[in-house]
Amino acid sequence: MSPAPHRDDTGAPWTRADAAGVLVRPGPGDHKYTRGVVGLCTGSARYPGAAVLGAEAALRTGPGMLRYLGPAETARAVLARRPECVPGPGRVQVLVLGSGMDAAEARRRWLGLRHDGTRAGAAAGPDVSAGTDGGTAGADAVPVVLDAGAIGLVGSAVGDGHPVVVTPHAGELAALFAQAGEGRFGTRAAVEAEPELAALTAARRWGAVVLLKGAATHVATPRGRRLRVEVGTHWLASAGTGDVLAGCLGTVLASLAARGRSDDDALAEGAATAALLHARAAELASGGGPLLALELAEALAPAVAELLTHAADAAPAETAGNGRDRPTP
Numbered sequence: 001m002s003p004a005p006h007r008d009d010t011g012a013p014w015t016r017a018d019a020a021g022v023l024v025r026p027g028p029g030d031h032k033y034t035r036g037v038v039g040l041c042t043g044s045a046r047y048p049g050a051a052v053l054g055a056e057a058a059l060r061t062g063p064g065m066l067r068y069l070g071p072a073e074t075a076r077a078v079l080a081r082r083p084e085c086v087p088g089p090g091r092v093q094v095l096v097l098g099s100g101m102d103a104a105e106a107r108r109r110w111l112g113l114r115h116d117g118t119r120a121g122a123a124a125g126p127d128v129s130a131g132t133d134g135g136t137a138g139a140d141a142v143p144v145v146l147d148a149g150a151i152g153l154v155g156s157a158v159g160d161g162h163p164v165v166v167t168p169h170a171g172e173l174a175a176l177f178a179q180a181g182e183g184r185f186g187t188r189a190a191v192e193a194e195p196e197l198a199a200l201t202a203a204r205r206w207g208a209v210v211l212l213k214g215a216a217t218h219v220a221t222p223r224g225r226r227l228r229v230e231v232g233t234h235w236l237a238s239a240g241t242g243d244v245l246a247g248c249l250g251t252v253l254a255s256l257a258a259r260g261r262s263d264d265d266a267l268a269e270g271a272a273t274a275a276l277l278h279a280r281a282a283e284l285a286s287g288g289g290p291l292l293a294l295e296l297a298e299a300l301a302p303a304v305a306e307l308l309t310h311a312a313d314a315a316p317a318e319t320a321g322n323g324r325d326r327p328t329p
């Protein structure tokens with residue numbers, strides 16, 4: 001007999017109160033390294049804009065630090081827009097890989113990160129193998145967000161012991177299934193017809209948390225937990241907004257990892273929280289009309305502020321008992 005469903009097992013909407021429990025306001029005891037460092041390995045000569053969008057989004061969501069781990073020419077574009085970004089290797093709490101690159105380039109970058117990280121650690125490489133305590137690959141491997149060109153690396157990253165969130169749109173998830181020879185969800189139409197089931201099937205198949213993008217966002221874990229985030233506005237359906245989501249997600253997960261939370265439930269809650277921030281930022285940036293992806297990224301900061309204010313104002317009963325950290329006032 002299957003266990004009785006708990007509240008989230010039905011794919012219930014992830015609410016502002018739920019999301020508010022995931023974010024924290026920095027306190028007097030914090031410094032940049034207690035708040036979470038995001039590593040972005042995104043963008044390419046073909047798609048430098050994706051790196052800029054992801055960096056803007058990660059920074060506007062409020063990390064302690066953002067490291068950019070891509071090639072020099074793309075780093076120049078990122079730094080021209082955001083001098084706050086720190087280029088080059090160093091310890092990170094989360095790695096975001098793949099936005100704005102094809103599968104071959106994502107694989108090359110992934111192999112390079114693994115090689116540097118395992119061989120020389122934080123001093124010489126981006127150190128994707130070591131967690132907050134500088135441990136070795138396996139239990140301490142940092143959480144990884146796999147987007148766009150990197151989605152096909154999910155088996156490799158999970159196999160290496162990384163907690164993984166993979167962020168496909170319907171076409172990318174269909175391609176992943178098709179490459180694995182699994183026909184049921186091998187077309188975009190099939191994924192779009194049953195998005196929640198497709199996300200859940202993928203989460204179980206690959207042992208990763210899946211965030212399936214679309215008109216609604218579906219998050220699923222390998223153990224069957226499902227969360228759903230409704231869109232703020234359909235103006236969000238434009239090029240580059242997925243790159244923004246990946247950056248935002250990196251920061252939310254880095255904050256959780258810095259607090260010692262990178263289990264699948266934490267990743268799923270972080271993913272749903274990033275989707276909710278993204279949806280709210282879209283409403284703020286759109287104001288009822290078209291939005292640009294860069295403006296969407298900028299609107300993440302007020303979306304975070306709004307959520308933290310909501311958390312501070314919420315009655316204790318609204319967030320008590322859900323097992324999550326309460327934000328510090």
Ligand SMILES: NC(=O)C1=CN([C@@H]2O[C@H](COP(=O)(O)OP(=O)(O)OC[C@H]3O[C@@H](n4cnc5c(N)ncnc54)[C@H](OP(=O)(O)O)[C@@H]3O)[C@@H](O)[C@H]2O)[C@@H](O)CC1
Binds near residue numbers: 148172239243
């Ligand atoms: N600013 C930046 O740097 C940005 C960079 N970006 C980066 O680009 C990379 C690729 O991302 P993506 O999701 O677009 O690619 P992908 O999954 O291969 O989808 C291709 C599918 O689309 C379809 N298709 C194409 N044109 C179509 C049309 N006119 N009308 C209808 N269908 C059309 C096409 O169908 P087909 O032509 O084959 O029938 C195929 O199925 C990725 O790395 C991402 O991060 C983006 O985030 C944007 C901002």
Ligand SMILES: Nc1ncnc2c1ncn2[C@@H]1O[C@H](COP(=O)(O)OP(=O)(O)O)[C@@H](O)[C@H]1O
Binds near residue numbers: 239241
């Ligand atoms: N019809 C829609 N209404 C609202 N949001 C949408 C719709 N279609 C897609 N989105 C959202 O827009 C974003 C697009 O991401 P993605 O497809 O990766 O685009 P890109 O690769 O161009 O950045 C996702 O967050 C997705 O959930």
